[in-house]
Amino acid sequence: MERWILHCDCNSFYASVELLSRPELRQKPVAVCGDPESRHGIILAKNEPAKAMGVKTAEAIWQAKRKCPDLVLLPPHRERYVHYYKIINEIYCRFTDRVEPFSIDESWLDVSGSWQLFAQSPKALADRLRAEVHGATGLTVSVGVSFNKVFAKLGSDYKKPDATTLITRENFKDILWPLPARDMLFVGRSAAEKLAGMGISTIGDLAAADEKALAAALGKLGHTLSRYARGLDDAPVRLWGEKEPVKSVGSGRTFPHDLVTAAEVHSALWALSDEVAARLRRHGVWAGAVQLTVRDASLKTITRQARLPMSTHLARDLADAAWRLMQANWREGEPVRMLTVTAQGITEEPAAVQQSFYEDAPRPDPRREKLEQSLDAIRGKYGKGAIGAGSILRKDLGLGRLSMEEKGGDEDDERAKGPL
Template identity: 45%
Template sequence: MRNRCILHSDANCFYASVEMLLNPELRGKAVAVCGSTEERHGIVLAKSELAKKAGVKTGQANWEARQACPGLIVVPPHYDQYCKFSRLLRNIYLRYTNLVEPYGMDECWLDVTGSTQLYGSGEQIAEEIRQTVKDELGITVSIGVSFNKIFAKLGSDMKKPDAVTVLDDSNWRERIWPIPVSELLYVGRSTTRKLMERCVYTIGDLAKTDPAYLTSWFGKNGMGLWIFANGEDGSRVMPDGYEAPIKSVGHGITCSCDLYKNEEVWKVMLELTQDIGHRLREYHLCAKGVKLYIRENELDGMMHQMQLPYPSQSPMEIAQAGRVLLEKWYHWQKPVRAVCVTAINLVPEERPVQLDMFGDENARMKRQKLENCVDEIRSRFGKRSIYAASLMGDLHMPGDGRHEVTMPGMMYT
């Protein structure tokens, strides 16, 4: 796989860059795009280079960002514009290859292996894309060039903004192995902590660790991390428009302020599962299990899952399973900032189900008809045309539409 030429293009300070295009008076100033700009508990979604240099960080509360940068200009997000510029970026990439795989709104992988005879080396293509984006869209990108997706992404992070970094057989070990292991894709906070407890501090340390040890620590994911660290990633860049088979249906959100009680989290889960139930009906699928992810206000997370007694499309049944997981596993040592509910172990809705002779199947069928009717009304007249009384009032969910933006892309192998 070393003969491939993979690019990873990352738009610099994407949200903030778009805001400065929409309002040229913001150029050259410290700008942060924040949710709930009228509330001190809103968080920073993106920041400009000047704001970053002043110490503003993504995920900070608005008031913390203003403390770090007293002259900070805070603006609300405009997701419709971010989606528009994301499409324009992909249209530029598609001039060079149809193998363009999004990873979030502002990042894409490109496989230009078959394009090098037409457009030159990977570095030349990357430079041409970098300049074209700057000239046509007025924003900048940083591009990593390498022989696999993992290293290409590392390369795009090495030099910012508006730069191209090449990692090939001649230099990748000396440049990548000294990097902290936390920078490797899919090495999150929990995995980093476990690795550092075992004296694995850099990507080079990870590469030199016995795969058997990594497998004993992390299961099959440990072997995957070893492969990534040693440059053996063989995952493909999927073609533009590729839709992966649906394996789960999830919905999550970062709340506009911290949550302190089960009841507050329950309302958020119930609101999120309205959309999950609707999408399951659209896909003609039912969930056999539910997964709950809770993130504390200091960004540590908890994830657990459980099986449902019956395959279900019911928002209420999915939310109730989430509540069971919450009450069983979350001990409220810290308040909650983000909630994500996912329907897992999906099966076709027409698959026969073994009934429970002690269950009330008639009651379940009545609820299903009611929820189908509610879903139809919401589809025709809007999501707030009909909803549970318990969802009235402030749910501490931002109203700026961020949770309705489809964020494309995970890696496919």
């Protein structure tokens, strides 16, 4: 049986949702952005008129306004996006049980065994889905239809907004191979630069390149991209509700003001590590490595990683590792705009520690484990701000306030579950 995979991508999702309640702005350039006063001043989404003016997602607001002085800025409302996420994916689930969200506004559907029940062809089913989503929500969707997930994703990006693109075994070389290599899934800026250095500028070049050479330049990603470009992706679409294995857990903040002292930076790293550790424990997993991302006042960003001496889900271990990375890559007084702490090397059980004849091997700390579990219990009853490190009190780091306001009720339970 031939595989038929759909990739459904809501067009300008955040902006489109906001414009449902602001129809008078539809013909004007509009962008959804973070709070400029809190320095979360980047573009999160833009509508088609703003896109036509060169406004790009993730650029600073001042850059966007320089391109488009009349740009209308709207604040984000995550609860609205979650509401429409649920409605749209409920529609998808009427046609197949294999619905795998890729983000809050994108989902893959495997309709291999069901499309005949609803339409004359997989492409016709994609058109029907677009119509049903628009009828139920007022939002438009672009759909890629293909024989694997990667090509379906490229198809949904190929023509926007509100379009269906069919990519088959017969036409994919004509449609996809002329596209820039950077359009391939998982090709970021660094990978695109390395590919360009190898003389690879299109997806067709990527398909024709020597796989061993790609692996030598890009590691495991090189093998993956070679297979993707040649149409050999065979990854399944997960069942709706089937959880993806946790690969990393991170928390980051852009601060209200630049951090310049060691005390400020250390407090921020501790608070971020505490949040990451709590999420690790909630998922029942352990981290084997830590990644630190630092952005300075000029928006230059560096990323550094380090393996941990033993698996952990404790804030102290993550914070200590993040602080060591910070000390090795930062001089006190240099302004820090943003920090992110990410736990990597995730496992469902703590990894075994190699013993040594010459020195004591790192050991778990049962007392610390019990303490942090107690913090989880307090936060579960009174809210995330009920207890925290004393070092963040009275510091304007944008890390939240401590308070003893009891949480409870259906609204909090529903928000805690979340769809993502």
